[in-house]
Amino acid sequence: MDSQSRPAEKPSNGDVARIFERIADVLEIQGENPYKIKAYRNAVDTLRSLDEPVWQVAEDDRLDSIPGFGDAIRAKIGDILLTGTTNLYDRVKDAVPEGVIEILNLPGIGGKTVKQLYDTLNIVSIEALEKALDEGKIAAVKGMGEKTADKIRQSIERGRRYAAGVRLNQGVDIAGNIIHNLADCPHLTQLTVAGEVRRGCDFIGVIDIVGAATDFAAALDAFTTLNQVDKIVERGDKHARCVLHSGAAVELTLSDPADFAMLLFLKTGSQAHVARVTEMAKLTKLPSDEADIYAAAGLPSIPATLRENTGEIEAAQTGKLPPLITIDDIRGDVHAHTTATDGDFSIQEMAVAAKALGYEYMAITDHSHSLAMVGGLTPDRLRAQMAEIRALGDSLGIRIFAGSEVDIKADGSLDFDDDLLAELDFVIASSHLYNNQSRDAQTKRMIKAIENPHVDLIAHPTGRIILRRDPYAVDIDALIAAAARTGTALEINAAPARLDLKDSYARRAAQAGVKIMINTDAHRIVEYDLMHYGITTAQRAWLTPADVVNTLPLAEFEAWLKR
């Protein structure tokens, strides 16, 4: 954004967040006060999770009501809303080459390392870093060695693997944004999302959008000249693929209005699904919607989330498509945090918001004391919180379960003793620490937690953070077998960065008779809305309401807890 000009439209929360993120990155490389950096990163998180436009908050003079926005950050937000930039950003944005920021964003490499590489070897890009690695220069830097060099090499490899895509929520947002920006294009009569985003994949390689157009060239021009487009990778008569400034790849494919249903079908399912259905379909006329195509193949319509050729065609042929779970089946979200640990809202606020969503019950499940960085609850603090929840009773019109997200210790024992666990209504066990054990050790450790009779649910069982961290080494089938044996539920964590269990694992778990819970792990009220990502993953896992414990009415859910 040009620093001199007034922004044409109001900067979005994401625009403001990006500026603060860059400020934080540069300050980190410059070795600034870590608390200052943290303050900017906090502001980034706050902006991205705000459920209304920051310009609206500013216009209403309510910025000072947002925790973490002090004098300095409020003033900078004001500058950015007015001019599109702020002095500090202008000063720092060119202080460090772009490639250095890219290195900082590689998992496993922090500000200190980046600065040292920049200062001592003038490494300003990932390519330069790789060259220095190959020449043995990195291992020779003071304070580094062969193992550090290896770690950096792995980081680059992982970063490259992760760079080629976006998370589902990002795919949904980007597609929505592009469709919105092309809504006024007179050459397009229809426009909708297809491909991996429509199928609800956890990881999106290419964001596919399909359109019906009256003038292909003009419609593609409108697409390729959008503000967010960085470069055009490919352009044909009826399609164009672009890379956006954000790095995401987007492809727009067009057809005549009459062929749109076929295009949508072709661009939605996996290649194998589309190929098989196409071969089966005996079309005698142009399909007016996708149902016509499936009907011509002698099949009922197959939901987009199932179109992977993993048995859905056979199921459709034999009338055995599962009655997939929908968001309306969910009766409670039983994984939520409060200000007692790393959440942003009180017990009451979280409960009232859950009630407003129509839930019959919810659970407060703050972290346990081993997770020191978030101020995990000590036994005394947990008992105090439990008393607070019990005192609330049914006064808020929603059943609040007193729970805990207990950390699993290195040896598989839990962070609270059995007496305390027995006092709780609901116990989640999850692993945030000690995750780099061998596959065997990690599997044994997780199974030990599953076997604890107080544990109702294992949250985010593989620990992956999509595009950031691989799942830890664990024998998932052994965990599934243990959960089936003990009656312990496994979670589909709906946070789009997790979606853990992933679809294929959740499907195997359900087939083995394991009960699933779908939870948002909300740290803020707005995060309750992430439930639909968990539902999409559950659909991809072929789950029905009967597979998912938190579809049960309150009384039955309580009975399940006492199983």
Place this chain on the structure above:
DNA sequence: GCCGTTTTCGGCCCGACTGTTTTCAGTCG
């Protein structure tokens, strides 16, 4: 940079792990 029943300065961000050290720095959750 934020925050305040410790209120305009001085805490805040703790503990484990790793790799390079031989007493500690960097990174992460």
